[in-house]
């Protein structure tokens with residue numbers, strides 16, 4: 001049961017734990033070769049400098065894939081292979097640097113370990129960064145600090161060795177459900193642990209309810225309802241734009257300017273089918289894709305997160321607390337009511353199976 005049936009992901013996350021382009025030719029060229037050097041921009045782009053005011057870093061959670069209805073389940077290998085063929089290739093075609101956050105539990109399926117690890121290797125080979133999202137996607141609202149620490153250490157074994165072989169460190173951590181700890185003491189203790197282990201928290205500013213649309217899309221496809229599937233994808237793309245508009249304005253209100261945004265999406269079916277269009281829409285909105293490093297280098301990200309609570313919310317909402325305001329996340333845009341309703345029905349049925 002969800003405590004707030006009319007509200008969405010911030011609370012649903014907690015409960016459900018139990019719930020831009022210079023030349024398309026260049027894109028095609030780079031897209032057809034090996035790893036892309038994201039730091040080298042065409043000269044025309046450098047010369048234009050500040051014209052690219054809007055920047056966004058793309059982050060992709062739940063690698064090697066979040067399956068519909070049961071996103072923390074290991075999933076079918078074939079299904080995961082589809083997501084991980086499509087999503088890194090689309091990101092690369094748009095020259096969008098990305099950071100993927102891994103739940104290593106999903107690698108450990110008898111007879112499929114090598115094939116599942118190979119899915120992560122695709123991301124590294126494409127030049128993307130990987131980070132830790134805990135081993136089993138544990139919810140900090142429901143486990144102790146010790147369990148969070150254990151699950152973090154357990155969740156870095158394979159990813160760290162893959163990155164090391166590529167000459168890269170594992171640097172970022174993403175909180176499952178964006179749950180940063182229900183009390184100040186637990187929050188601060190785990191933050192100190194992350195720091196001691198060399199991790200930096202990967203904040204999210206543009207939250208996303210792609211997992212809701214994903215469940216609905218999956219069901220529509222299972223029922224061979226092509227019209228509903230198309231409607232779900234269309235409304236998902238509209239929702240992402242509504243979210244961006246909201247958090248662009250929210251950043252302006254808080255900092256007096258737009259900031260580089262960090263977008264959260266999942267390694268799932270709906271993104272494997274819509275990401276090309278989604279990134280195109282962001283480019284039309286004036287966004288240039290930047291690395292997480294570049295986004296976090298903006299001074300806004302030095303703002304302390306003083307929010308304490310169980311809600312998994314945007315860092316823009318959290319930063320309000322530091323500025324003496326309320327983390328007024330109830331005003332965040334929600335997906336269409338019909339999507340939220342159907343989502344709850346699907347998850348409710350899955351929980352009862």
Ligand SMILES: [Zn+2]
Nearest residue numbers: 061062176177
């Ligand atoms: Zn996650």
